[in-house]
Amino acid sequence: MKGVQYLVDESGKKTAIVLKLNGHEEAIEEFLEDVYGHEKIKGRYGEPTMSKEDFIKGLRDDGLL
Numbered sequence: 001m002k003g004v005q006y007l008v009d010e011s012g013k014k015t016a017i018v019l020k021l022n023g024h025e026e027a028i029e030e031f032l033e034d035v036y037g038h039e040k041i042k043g044r045y046g047e048p049t050m051s052k053e054d055f056i057k058g059l060r061d062d063g064l065l
Contacts (some may be wrong), residue, residue: 003020018056019028059065 003022005015005018006014007018009015021028056065
């Protein structure tokens with residue numbers, strides 16, 4: 001891919017990527033934020049959930065609604 005460089009370790013395994021910005025800073029930043037968000041979501045997999053009704057009740061109980 002044009003404008004992309006990979007950094008590799010001693011064994012040749014790709015460990016990082018370098019992208020030329022060429023005016024695409026905003027799109028790259030948004031992409032990286034999305035990747036970060038997906039990683040955070042994956043890290044929370046399996047946590048307990050609550051119903052919408054319970055969530056709203058908790059907000060009301062705390063005086064936030």
